[in-house]
Amino acid sequence: MIFGKYLNEYYRKYFFRFLIGIIALITVDLLQIRVPIIIGNITDGIMTGKVEESYLLNKGLYLLLFGISIALGRFIWRNLIFGTSRNIEFHLRNDIFKHLEKLSQRYFNEHKTGDLMAHATNDINAVRMAIGPGLLMMVDAIVLITMVLYNMAYIVNVKLTLIAIIPFPLIIFQGFVISKFMKKRFREKQEAFASMTDMVQESFSGIRVIKAFIQERKEIEAFAKTNKNNFDKNIRLAKLRSAIDPIIRGVVGLSLILTIIYGGRLTMIGEISLGNLVAFINFLSMLVWPMMAIGMVLNVIAQGKASLDRIEKILDAKPEIFDSKSVIEVRDINGSVKINDLSFKYPDSDEYAIRNINLHIKRGQTIGIIGRTGAGKTTLINLLLRLYNIPEGKILIDGKDIMKLPLKMLRRNIGCVPQDNFLFSDTITRNIAFGVNEINMDEIIKNAKLANVHDNIIEFKEGYNTVTGERGIALSGGQKQRISIARALIKKAPILILDDAVSAVDTDTEEKILAALKEERKNKTTIIIAHRISTIKHADHIIFLDEGKIVEEGTHEELVAIDGQYNSIVKKQQLAATFEVYDEKSTKGR
Ligand SMILES: Nc1ncnc2c1ncn2[C@@H]1O[C@H](COP(=O)(O)OP(=O)(O)OP(=O)(O)O)[C@@H](O)[C@H]1O
Numbered sequence: 104m105i106f107g108k109y110l111n112e113y114y115r116k117y118f119f120r121f122l123i124g125i126i127a128l129i130t131v132d133l134l135q136i137r138v139p140i141i142i143g144n145i146t147d148g149i150m151t152g153k154v155e156e157s158y159l160l161n162k163g164l165y166l167l168l169f170g171i172s173i174a175l176g177r178f179i180w181r182n183l184i185f186g187t188s189r190n191i192e193f194h195l196r197n198d199i200f201k202h203l204e205k206l207s208q209r210y211f212n213e214h215k216t217g218d219l220m221a222h223a224t225n226d227i228n229a230v231r232m233a234i235g236p237g238l239l240m241m242v243d244a245i246v247l248i249t250m251v252l253y254n255m256a257y258i259v260n261v262k263l264t265l266i267a268i269i270p271f272p273l274i275i276f277q278g279f280v281i282s283k284f285m286k287k288r289f290r291e292k293q294e295a296f297a298s299m300t301d302m303v304q305e306s307f308s309g310i311r312v313i314k315a316f317i318q319e320r321k322e323i324e325a326f327a328k329t330n331k332n333n334f335d336k337n338i339r340l341a342k343l344r345s346a347i348d349p350i351i352r353g354v355v356g357l358s359l360i361l362t363i364i365y366g367g368r369l370t371m372i373g374e375i376s377l378g379n380l381v382a383f384i385n386f387l388s389m390l391v392w393p394m395m396a397i398g399m400v401l402n403v404i405a406q407g408k409a410s411l412d413r414i415e416k417i418l419d420a421k422p423e424i425f426d427s428k429s430v431i432e433v434r435d436i437n438g439s440v441k442i443n444d445l446s447f448k449y450p451d452s453d454e455y456a457i458r459n460i461n462l463h464i465k466r467g468q469t470i471g472i473i474g475r476t477g478a479g480k481t482t483l484i485n486l487l488l489r490l491y492n493i494p495e496g497k498i499l500i501d502g503k504d505i506m507k508l509p510l511k512m513l514r515r516n517i518g519c520v521p522q523d524n525f526l527f528s529d530t531i532t533r534n535i536a537f538g539v540n541e542i543n544m545d546e547i548i549k550n551a552k553l554a555n556v557h558d559n560i561i562e563f564k565e566g567y568n569t570v571t572g573e574r575g576i577a578l579s580g581g582q583k584q585r586i587s588i589a590r591a592l593i594k595k596a597p598i599l600i601l602d603d604a605v606s607a608v609d610t611d612t613e614e615k616i617l618a619a620l621k622e623e624r625k626n627k628t629t630i631i632i633a634h635r636i637s638t639i640k641h642a643d644h645i646i647f648l649d650e651g652k653i654v655e656e657g658t659h660e661e662l663v664a665i666d667g668q669y670n671s672i673v674k675k676q677q678l679a680a681t682f683e684v685y686d687e688k689s690t691k692g693r
Pocket residue numbers: 212449450451452456474475476477478479480481482483522
């Protein structure tokens with residue numbers, strides 16, 4: 104059995120189950136120990152010719168009763184000890200998932216999904232083994248070995264017992280030696296499994312890139328390599344494990360030889376009866392399992408402890424983003440945003456991603472953000488969503504510090520279409536209704552229409568019940584983007600953020616979506632990040648970001664008039680559009 108702060112509460116919760124389980128287990132052990140004595144008595148009875156048939160029948164019934172009680176006891180302890188360890192495994196897995204869901208973005212940037220999955224499978228399994236089978240081994244090792252040796256020495260013969268156990272230190276020795284290697288090999292096995300899960304997860308997530316670059320073969324070879332590594336590490340562990348059984352049986356075999364030689368002599372000279380010798384040999388065979396249990400329990404506990412350490416590390420990770428102690432209770436958000444001299448570096452970076460930004464967005468305004476890739480546009484949005492912490496007083500929503508607003512309330516009031524428009528493996532209906540409490544088909548259809556994706560959806564055979572594959576594999580990039588827009592719109596949030604959300608749709612569709620948004624989002628704040636001028640040109644205010652700084656700002660007309668970086672993009676995109684039109688015309692003419 105292993106202990107740790109996250110396990111102890113479950114031990115407390117299931118204390119009586121464990122207690123009754125241990126009592127049942129000890130009772131079974133004590134009953135089992137009686138069996139060789141009864142067999143010895145029967146043997147002596149037969150040898151001396153003193154017994155009658157009724158005596159044998161009596162003993163037979165007695166043994167049957169023992170057998171039934173032992174079976175019943177086993178049923179009880181297995182249910183209580185193994186069953187409870189399964190219960191703890193179940194709760195622990197839930198705890199880990201629940202905890203991971205609370206951790207910040209940063210944690211997932213720093214930890215591989217495959218590793219986390221390995222912890223949630225292999226490590227929890229190792230912890231369960233240490234709790235259930237570990238407890239069984241510990242109790243059996245202590246109770247059976249003490250009781251059996253006691254019976255061997257005091258009911259049969261002390262000298263014979265001392266001689267019979269001469270080879271036993273070998274078992275203890277092997278237990279220590281093997282468990283030392285076992286620990287290392289078990290860790291290697293867990294690591295190999297984690298890196299295999301990681302590779303599978305990454306390979307399937309990136310399947311489109313793999314196919315586009317025709318890298319399937321390379322992936323198959325890489326998988327075969329990690330699979331082989333996993334296989335080798337399992338075999339290394341299994342080889343070590345497989346050495347335990349023959350060593351223990353060998354040692355007990357040696358004991359048996361000594362027993363037969365010395366015990367046979369004692370029987371011949373009449374110091375012990377034949378029945379005693381038979382009982383002694385039975386006792387010896389009863390020692391095989393608890394002897395094995397000594398070696399195994401050390402390993403199971405060492406492995407469980409190592410796994411529990413890893414699990415504790417996850418559960419100890421503190422969520423970095425949480426409600427401030429001086430949280431301001433707010434009912435609604437109107438949607439005005441004020442950014443005061445905001446600068447920000449990512450926690451593991453030396454470079455500022457945002458530098459001295461000042462911006463005032465009035466309720467109901469539409470703000471356009473443009474700038475080269477890496478300029479800090481998404482970072483600004485991450486900060487508005489409070490995915491990272493910032494110093495107090497830097498971003499105010501409705502005049503209130505974002506750091507003091509309740510997190511749930513803040514995020515409930517911001518609709519966001521992130522660049523990575525991830526869709527869940529679920530129906531389109533559920534994907535659109537993801538952020539709202541109830542599924543209202545009229546609302547879903549209305550918002551799908553606003554996002555200009557309704558016509559596409561009803562063309563699918565299953566319509567709104569179409570299940571999108573993992574990451575929406577069955578849909579086009581533009582369709583996914585528009586479903587993500589519908590998912591954000593249905594929240595009717597006072598602040599809506601579109602991060603490059605129409606980049607994969609054509610300009611006609613983009614125009615329709617923007618027109619619908621304008622109508623729908625009257626009096627509500629909308630922030631649109633884009634690379635295309637057409638997406639933001641009608642915004643009330645546009646900021647041009649470069650290396651985290653606002654370098655130009657104003658309306659489209661004002662920015663064009665400045666004739667700076669913004670206008671240079673306008674000109675480039677106009678030129679590109681002219682070529683596109685020209686190209687279209689010339690292709691049609693052919
Ligand atoms: N999690 C992170 N940790 C450290 N640095 C980051 C992280 N995310 C982004 N950055 C860095 O911050 C800077 C701004 O990135 P950001 O994603 O905000 O740019 P962007 O303007 O949205 O670009 P794009 O138009 O390509 O989406 C970049 O230099 C980027 O490398």
